[in-house]
Amino acid sequence: MPRHIGFIPDGNRRWAVARGLTKEAGYAYGIDPGLLLIAKCKACGIAEVSIYCFTQDNTKRPAIQHQAFSEASVVFACEIARRGAALLVVGDETSAQFPETLKTFRQRQGSGIKVNLLVNYGWKWDIAGLANGGLRSDEVSRLDLIVRWGGGRRLSGFLPVQSVYADIYVREEYWPDYSPEHFEQALAWFKNQDRTLGG
């Protein structure tokens, strides 16, 4: 079993457009799947999960989208905290793009499964910390497995240092179409990967 899993829930906008909705309408449909996914991880005894909410680059998108994914991230984080988890939000809190409500979670709070939410995160921002002694995400451990929805075969700047040895599993479905079997199939696939870590 993987100890730490990263999730890249991509495809919200494409999902919305395919249903005749506006692009920004897709983000709100990503919240419930995320809560289901975390419940599933808890049930399976996963110790730590990291979820890509939005990046500094994403905030350059149209304001209406920015507002929608920022609000969805806040609702998602607060509900995770309410249900019980050791929640940490990782991202540049010195910027106006960082949701005020989430500043309290820049230090880990709560107990239970470790949940790291990347909010206004940037890989450059993260590794710039190395000039001052450590990654800005240095409370986030090495990833064993990364699951991405929406078909993209890339990391898109997701925790580049913690991802160095992670196995990457991709689903073609858009994130709002998440089903628990995606997660089960990711775990089954992971079991068959040969992990040598270079040795």
Place this chain on the structure above:
Amino acid sequence: MPRHIGFIPDGNRRWAVARGLTKEAGYAYGIDPGLLLIAKCKACGIAEVSIYCFTQDNTKRPAIQHQAFSEASVVFACEIARRGAALLVVGDETSAQFPETLKTFRQRQGSGIKVNLLVNYGWKWDIAGLANGGLRSDEVSRLDLIVRWGGGRRLSGFLPVQSVYADIYVREEYWPDYSPEHFEQALAWFKNQDRTLGG
């Protein structure tokens, strides 16, 4: 067309074992495919390629394997230089594991296609440079596409910073079974990827 492609030529040992050879015998069979691949990249007008030869972690393998992949890397590098390329070797040259012959290539030499060979490379070694102003691989540009042979869906520490937005294409074949159509199919696949770079 991708400007810069990374190659992870994995599966040499598995290829050898499948043919009844000793594991270490596989590395020598990876040289000619590598020369063919670079010739193909030149013909297609690719500006820069980066190739994973061996890592600091790999040198912890049995000595007979270490000697075999180190020698294969030296032969490969010298032949690339002889055929003409702007060759740079990236790796920790202060260690005894770094082949003496390749020290001259720690600064880029020659002209033509840029070829970066990762020799005694380590992702930790690379990013540790950020504490002193820049990546140790800072002459290596951002990757557009990474092609990996041998079926592994992971980066295994391959240039974590330059890989942040790279599309990752995986072949199941072991590296010594390289065929030019693998490369052609990688390019065709890459053309169909949607590259937003987070925007």
